[in-house]
Amino acid sequence: MIEEKGMISSRKNKKGLEERYKKARQEIASAFLDKSPPSENVDISEAYQQSRSLLGDYVTLDWQHRQDILRIINQIKRYADDDTLRRPLNIIMQAEPGSGKSHMVHCLARKLESQHATAVNFNMASLHSIDDLTQPLDEVRNLKVVDRLPILFLDEFDSNPANFPMLLPLMWDGGLQISHRDLKLGKLVIVLAGSGKNIEQEMKSAKAMQSVTEAQETKLVDLLSRINGGELEIPALDTVSADKDRRIDKVCLTIALLQNRFACKLETIPWALLRFVVMSKFRYGVRSIAHLVDLVSPLREKANSLQLSNLNMPLGSVSVLRDSSLAYHIFSEDGPASIIELWNECCQSDIAVRVKKNVEEEEYS
Numbered sequence: 001m002i003e004e005k006g007m008i009s010s011r012k013n014k015k016g017l018e019e020r021y022k023k024a025r026q027e028i029a030s031a032f033l034d035k036s037p038p039s040e041n042v043d044i045s046e047a048y049q050q051s052r053s054l055l056g057d058y059v060t061l062d063w064q065h066r067q068d069i070l071r072i073i074n075q076i077k078r079y080a081d082d083d084t085l086r087r088p089l090n091i092i093m094q095a096e097p098g099s100g101k102s103h104m105v106h107c108l109a110r111k112l113e114s115q116h117a118t119a120v121n122f123n124m125a126s127l128h129s130i131d132d133l134t135q136p137l138d139e140v141r142n143l144k145v146v147d148r149l150p151i152l153f154l155d156e157f158d159s160n161p162a163n164f165p166m167l168l169p170l171m172w173d174g175g176l177q178i179s180h181r182d183l184k185l186g187k188l189v190i191v192l193a194g195s196g197k198n199i200e201q202e203m204k205s206a207k208a209m210q211s212v213t214e215a216q217e218t219k220l221v222d223l224l225s226r227i228n229g230g231e232l233e234i235p236a237l238d239t240v241s242a243d244k245d246r247r248i249d250k251v252c253l254t255i256a257l258l259q260n261r262f263a264c265k266l267e268t269i270p271w272a273l274l275r276f277v278v279m280s281k282f283r284y285g286v287r288s289i290a291h292l293v294d295l296v297s298p299l300r301e302k303a304n305s306l307q308l309s310n311l312n313m314p315l316g317s318v319s320v321l322r323d324s325s326l327a328y329h330i331f332s333e334d335g336p337a338s339i340i341e342l343w344n345e346c347c348q349s350d351i352a353v354r355v356k357k358n359v360e361e362e363e364y365s
Contacts, residue, residue: 018063024050025061028248032278037271037349044251048355051252057260058100058107059252062244065235069104072232073111076189079229080115080149086187088174092227093193094200095234098284100253101193104234105153117149117189125159130166130178137176137183144186151189158194164219167192171226189229199224203231237285247278253286255355257293258306265299267358270308271351276343281331288329295326304358308350315343 024047031042051059054066072091079089095101102121109119120143122136140150157167170176175184202220237253239246254277258266273296282288297312314324318336321327332338 020050021061021063021066023047025245025248028061028251029245031271031353032251032275033245033247037275038351041268041352041354042271043354045354045357048252048255051249052256055104055107055111057256058104059256060249061252062235062246062249064244068232069108072230073108075229076108076112076117076149076151077115079189080112080117086174087228088171088185088187089189089229090171090227091189091191091229091232092199092224093191093232093234094195095193096195096236096285098287099234099236100286101155101234102153103286105151105191109151112149112151115149116147117151118143119151119153121153121155123155124163125156127160127163130176133166133176134178134181134183137178137185140185140188141183144188149187149189150185151191153191153193155193156195157192158196158199158220161218161220164223167223168219168226171223192223192227237289238281250278250289254289254293257290258296259356261293261296262299264356265304266306267356268305268352268354270306270311271349271353272308272343272346273306273311273313274353275349276346279342279346280339283329283331291329292326295324305352308347313343315340 024044027044027047031038031044047061048059051061054060054069060066060069075091076089079085093101102119105121106119109117120136120139122133126132136152140152143150154167157163166176170185171190174186174188175182177183198220202218203224206221206224235244235246237246237250251274254274255266255269258269277289277292282292292313295313296306297310299306300310314320314326318340321336321340327336330339332342
């Protein structure tokens, strides 16, 4: 009876949380996705805080994405708490270049601090020989010595299929033979991140569970067979479907990047800047938006608001945009003139967006 009541309570709590996420999405959609700008200043501070509720600096209001992340968190917790498991926990992550994969992994590690998790990054695109793995694996070994749970993040693992065979023993036995060293790592989490379309195709093919010829069998399938911790996809930031609009997360992401740059001092941001980000196409996702944020003029001393008139973005004309570094990060099928037109259109509104409560409001909330 008690267990049943607990299950009912858990379902109610989850439903309530899902409703809060839905309300937050609706607030941001109303402010930035409608054709007309708001008629007065808007406050999305609570909606933004909701986007931080799971992973802090990795923001999202995409409910399904949140559930997928939560599933991975719980998987790692179960693995960390089970002393009978000795092999590595292997997770595969699919995401576009520049989508914030390594940032997510570091936020995951912070979330799993009670499991003593610590992230170690290595980009497989820089691998020239097996010896190049010595440094990250030594980092992992050093963490094990001080009783940490390493999360080894191997980005762009699919950049060179010739590297797949060397990953197989690491993923199965938690060890690797490098030169004359036998590196035994034991219990750890390995996150393989890739963006190649062939990964998804091979996964679907393998899950068909039909026999294949020897010619059809690949090392990638062998590698995928060692994924025992599940899969995680970071949806593209411009994904729009019947039940998903990741452009809402572009708003939260831009706020997070601005808050990080200005040490969380920002209370208001021009609607025009956030609307421009929402409606623009960025070549390298999060990385390109971060580049745009770095171009924003510094805050004046003791200021806590960004002013539209002081942004000084390289969007005054097509020639200015083409001569700026932003030209490598933003694009439009209609050419650069349409980007300038969008910026000018956004700047017709001087609406301010509150993204953080001021000190007085926080004291009385």
